[in-house]
Amino acid sequence: MSNQLKLFLEGNHSVLYKKQIFQIILFSILSIFSNCEKIDLVNPCDPNSESYIQSWALKITIGDTSLHCLPGNSSQLTIGGKVAGLTGNGLKINLNGIVEISIPAGSSDFSFPLKVQTGFNYEINFKSQAQGNICLLENASGTIGLNSVTDILINCYPECTNCLIFVTQNSYPANVGKLSNFDTFCKLDPNYPGTGIFKAMVVDKLTRIASISDNSGDGQIDWVMRPNQTYYRNISTVIGTTNANGLLTTMTQTPTTSATVHWTGLSVFWTTQTDPPCGNWSSNNVSMFGTTGNGFTLAPTSFISNSFQSCSLTGRLTCVQQ
Template identity: 50%
Template sequence: MNISNLKSFTIGGKISGLTGVGLKLILNQKETLMISPGSTEFVFSSKIPIGSDYEVNFATQAEGDFCELINSIGKVGNKNIQDIEINCKASCIKCIIFVTQNGYPANIGKASNFDSSCQSDPNYPGSGNFKAMVVDGVSRRASITSNLGDGQIDWVFKANNAYIRPNGINIETSNPNGLFTSTISTPITSITSDHWTGLELDWTTFLDGACLKWTTNSASELGIAGDAYTQDILTLTRGKGLQHCSINRQLVCVEQ
């Protein structure tokens, strides 16, 4: 008899530094788990069969905290998973948004893998943790329903938060769903950009416009790109339309 039919195990780990409310985890894009301030450990209620893959991600970050995951992806062996780490620290208050100087290839593996390019780009402001405003519907998602902000996964904008340029000029404050649904007060950049997004104009994921969920740089595949020299959300999210995945493009990077 197959052992996978007999045994299944829980997924959990340790937490440090969590002070804010609202931290919500998501397991394999399905099961969510709310975490209370001050918690030092967590475990999902469902069990995963031995030999199965697991992935823990953030549905929402805690208010006032920026948390990072360690050991969040793996395969279930013959024991409960207890070595996932969530390390939290204070998040930014007026958070910087910038557009990268360099362009980056589409075949990065998944949307959240673009984040490291934000940290290493020449336009990185020198401090802070940044994530790329790019979605794939799997590792990062802004909204399932038009402009609602439901079903978020590791989304880059926080609720009711002020965002600024690196020089301190105000861009806009996000709404309670961590979105901008009409216009922004000031363009993110003073020159035109050509940045990957994978977004529809209403913050939902354009699954046919994400270079096969950011796994290919084939000229025969297409990905959605936007332009950050705008006050219009449609232009920011998908103003450049479908573009060939073979061309490197910029990123919009958001401080956490």
């Protein structure tokens, strides 16, 4: 074979090879953008990326409140609001379960010590209540627009003295979206006594926890029972008194006068069940389960964790006055 022919063939082989490589790359790019599935990208400047949250949390930990993205990519916005009626100390709230702040007695406003950007999704939850108060949140979640968030409201009221516990008349689905929606059902239920703030004795692995370790009451988040508090079925019938950790470990009267099946998500040790209950109360999948309790018992373990029930079914709620 002549040198001229050999060079011609090798040159054309090179051109064909490069063309094939180009086609493969082009096909790969088109496949990505034509795929209807959401692709999780690691982007520290995407306000809803996991890496954004992690970078942002690390900066807060070391006391750096500046925006970690270039100013040209973001607006430096804050998240906060107003407080009313707060007379006690100990109130703590968290942002997206990561950044936590304490709000002292007498405060009229609050703001998280960080800068976020337009498009950032936020949700505020209670970590703990103030002594002597029960506080409620309004406008607690949303997406950052062009301006800082200033309309989150925390309204605080005196805590109950003769605190009641009741089990709802109606049964409710497991897939309520988020746990705090169960609290709303307490007030709307026919068994609601007509006055007072009640929360559902239901836990998840995110926003309401009774205990992390067995029977210890550690790591509580927005737990519904107070330490050393007596709870009543009615004005004259005492159900029992909690221990120093806010756990009802002895009972003198049954919470109800007949058997009930009420959602709890609790184990017999006051910890959250191993698998997130009904997907943290967002699923009605028949193959997922949530723990339920029985109100007609003097055994605290049966009251909080009597059986498992499919998330496709409905259950009552135990509502605790705050």
